[in-house]
Amino acid sequence: MGINKLEDLKWHEHDIAIPKLSTNQAEFLFRFYRDLERVRIDTLSCFGNVISCIQRFSNERVAVKILPIPQDQIINGIPSSILNHASILKDLDHPNIVRLLQVVATEEDVYLVFENVNLNLERYITNPMLSIDTLERSVLRQALSGLAYLHSHNIVHADIDPFSILFKYTLEEPPVVKLCGIRAPKTSTSQGHPSYKAPELLMGSTNYSTAIDIWSMGCMFAHIIKRRPLFNAIEEHRVLAEIFCLLGTPTEETWPGVSSICKFIQAFNPPIQPKDLAEEFPTLEPVGLDLLSKMLCLCPNSRISAYEALDHPYLRH
Amino acid sequence: IDTILKSRANEIVDIDCNFKDPRFCASIANEIYENLRVSEKIKRPSIDFMEKIQTDINASMRAMLIDWLVEVAEEYRLLPDTLFLAVNYLDRYLSGKAMNRQRLQLLGVSCMMIAAKYEEICSPKVEEFCYVTDDTYSKEQMLEMESSVLNFLKFEMTAPTTRCFLRRFITVAQQTCEVPLMQLEYL
Numbered sequence: 001m002g003i004n005k006l007e008d009l010k011w012h013e014h015d016i017a018i019p020k021l022s023t024n025q026a027e028f029l030f031r032f033y034r035d036l037e038r039v040r041i042d043t044l045s046c047f048g049n050v051i052s053c054i055q056r057f058s059n060e061r062v063a064v065k066i067l068p069i070p071q072d073q074i075i076n077g078i079p080s081s082i083l084n085h086a087s088i089l090k091d092l093d094h095p096n097i098v099r100l101l102q103v104v105a106t107e108e109d110v111y112l113v114f115e116n117v118n119l120n121l122e123r124y125i126t127n128p129m130l131s132i133d134t135l136e137r138s139v140l141r142q143a144l145s146g147l148a149y150l151h152s153h154n155i156v157h158a159d160i161d162p163f164s165i166l167f168k169y170t171l172e173e174p175p176v177v178k179l180c181g182i183r184a185p186k187t188s189t190s191q192g193h194p195s196y197k198a199p200e201l202l203m204g205s206t207n208y209s210t211a212i213d214i215w216s217m218g219c220m221f222a223h224i225i226k227r228r229p230l231f232n233a234i235e236e237h238r239v240l241a242e243i244f245c246l247l248g249t250p251t252e253e254t255w256p257g258v259s260s261i262c263k264f265i266q267a268f269n270p271p272i273q274p275k276d277l278a279e280e281f282p283t284l285e286p287v288g289l290d291l292l293s294k295m296l297c298l299c300p301n302s303r304i305s306a307y308e309a310l311d312h313p314y315l316r317h
Numbered sequence: 318i319d320t321i322l323k324s325r326a327n328e329i330v331d332i333d334c335n336f337k338d339p340r341f342c343a344s345i346a347n348e349i350y351e352n353l354r355v356s357e358k359i360k361r362p363s364i365d366f367m368e369k370i371q372t373d374i375n376a377s378m379r380a381m382l383i384d385w386l387v388e389v390a391e392e393y394r395l396l397p398d399t400l401f402l403a404v405n406y407l408d409r410y411l412s413g414k415a416m417n418r419q420r421l422q423l424l425g426v427s428c429m430m431i432a433a434k435y436e437e438i439c440s441p442k443v444e445e446f447c448y449v450t451d452d453t454y455s456k457e458q459m460l461e462m463e464s465s466v467l468n469f470l471k472f473e474m475t476a477p478t479t480r481c482f483l484r485r486f487i488t489v490a491q492q493t494c495e496v497p498l499m500q501l502e503y504l
Contacts, residue, residue, distance in 0.1 A: 075456065077443060077463045077464070078464070080433075080437070087472050087473060090471065102471075103471070151348075152351075152352050153349070154342070154349050209342060
């Protein structure tokens, strides 16, 4: 049960499940919202508290993210990183992307009001009751159509991992995929979880583009099929090693220009041969394997695009 | 006619053929362009705000303000994109809210500050924007106007400007006449 009054909040302050709010934040929230609960949506909460609550005027459940303006920047008004981030998100309107409904700026904080979502991919996969129906196709199709929308708005997500793919569902309706964690170039510090990172990024290429998101989506696809991550390492070089073990090492023939990005690639002579994906994914039908192999293509220029993937026979029906 | 058409068809150059450099997004260039066109329609100021909404200001005051904003942009070496965005915000704000002539410059410089925060890697500080108005307006007034513009435009500050399209048109024009890109940039 959420908290409804300012007094109740104070009483609960020792409880770590309740966010620490400043007096002004608490006053603002209780004026417009009720039933406050802290939620853990990791990618949404990358800069601050996320609070799930009900909007008083619409009775709609929303997720409010509070971005405090750093003390030393208050004199300059809204920091450019927040302004840039909020206005890019505000521009996106697609059923498979978490919608930023409203932005409210006060002197000390900026409040981003998002549509509410239930859980992330990680939790979805580990909850046996939810993933009981095989929804791989639907999840992948929805995630890719959100991604195609982003790409056609000139945005590279660059941060797709199991925490940035969220689900919204009700008892009556099947889960709807919602991509989140889209960061503005100004706020971007990391480029996603290493085990979802594309090989060109792991090799240190700076000349990357939309193809990096397709790679991450391929990893997500494999993750759903296997019910565990495709690559497990945490250190970047170990992830790269895992990739090579599964998909073989690239050569100048399979990936023109690879030796200029990655100097040591020529040391693999003869190159490592790729494994048979059909053996790695025995439950996946051949047409699905074909799509997976095109998404996990080592060479970024030959990797399938989001639009082409949506048109692939595996997803067409 | 057939032969003319055929020879013309041979002259058409596909500008989205740079598949080697991933940053050009050649395979989805069309979708990106379509979305810009849609977005342009949504984020366009009204055409008759001067007659319908404004009572105290007129078109020549707006022109003077924009001339001055060009100078501000030069003074702080701001990107041309920033200037175009600032004018977009200015006109969209004036499309819905009446403004008096005393505060018009404050609105203009605040739009410039927002555009700089959106577009520039390193945007000038509030004091610097106050300074260019010869300290006519205080920092507090500047920030108050900033939040008024942001709230009125609902933080929808991502907008395609003339320059977004110009960049693409120039690339098209480049294919048939060999004018250096730099010359066209200053059209």
